Amino acid sequence: MTDDLNATGALALPSTKRSVPIALIRAREKVMGPIREMLSDCGITEQQWRILRVLEEFGPQDASSLAERACLLLPSQTRIVQTLLEKGLVTRQADETDRRKQTVAITEAGQAIIHDKLDQAQAIATRIEEVIGKDRLAELLDILEDFQKL
Amino acid sequence: MTDDLNATGALALPSTKRSVPIALIRAREKVMGPIREMLSDCGITEQQWRILRVLEEFGPQDASSLAERACLLLPSQTRIVQTLLEKGLVTRQADETDRRKQTVAITEAGQAIIHDKLDQAQAIATRIEEVIGKDRLAELLDILEDFQKL
DNA sequence: GCACAATATTTGCTATGTTAAATATATTGA
DNA sequence: TCAATATATTTAACATAGCAAATATTGTGC
Secondary structure, three states: OOOOEOOOOOEOOOOHHHOHHHHHHHHHHHHHHHHHHHHHOOOOOHHHHHHHHHHHHHOOEEHHHHHHHHOOOHHHHHHHHHHHHHOOOEEEEEOOOOOOOEEEEEOHHHHHHHHHHHHHHHHHHHHHHHHHOHHHHHHHHHHHHHHHHO | OOOOEOOOOOEOOOOHHHOHHHHHHHHHHHHHHHHHHHHHOOOOOHHHHHHHHHHHHHOOEEHHHHHHHHOOOHHHHHHHHHHHHHOOOEEEEEOOOOOOOEEEEEOHHHHHHHHHHHHHHHHHHHHHHHHHOHHHHHHHHHHHHHHHHO
């Protein structure tokens, strides 16, 4: 008798209060608050920041790898990269070997933004670790990784 | 010496592989896959489904309560409710006491959709529980709740 | 009872999410 | 080699996210 039943005794879905998708959105919303605030004054969005971060960490790479790492769908990324190009924060050029591929790279201006925000970003990460706890945070990331098995 | 350092010895951000925001998106993406598939054949979106679920669970309510529970921003919700109105899945009327408030309620057609999908939705929830584990899932929800303290 | 601040919701605008279709280049096999 | 297929990316179209401003209604103090 562990099934969830509603008032009429019919099988019922878990309460939205304990819904996994909603819980994930809610948590994300809270996490992103300070990050958006940090980024607002340099005029780049959360997704643009992710792209710059990934390019800085893994170096120049093709669009598919970038999208996978930055967790973006390719159509979204295409547009985001276009605006980053206009801002002069990344470059893009066709791969010499396989001209279907587009290699994206961060520019010095792009790196400058990351470095400017380094302290603030670090402070946000530290704050999360303080509130959630280092161990529980590690555990969270482990559990979240398991969702890839779905 | 627990600080993250990069190759040059400078203070560095955590790898995007262990980034909390990205991990949350990635997990959510996986969870939503089957749910979107379930909803695609009845032509309603994930957000529309959330609104119907909350209305079914908590009954008629004003826009602010609904947005809080369905985890939507009011401007987004306004538009989603409009399309739900057009589909005849919800009703909306001004509160008698306070005419600034709009009371939203689910219709029988809206309830029918939920009931039609009940088994599938239950199966998805069960699958998640199997893959993640009941205890770890409960723990995940507890940790995610703590993010509200941020 | 009225100007004024506060609350609830909606609108407008730009950016992204999501799916399907289009485009361009590579690869394969007859 | 060439047509058929597969792969990489972009476009197109519609829905939602997020922020700021506008609207409508209510509450408050004078």
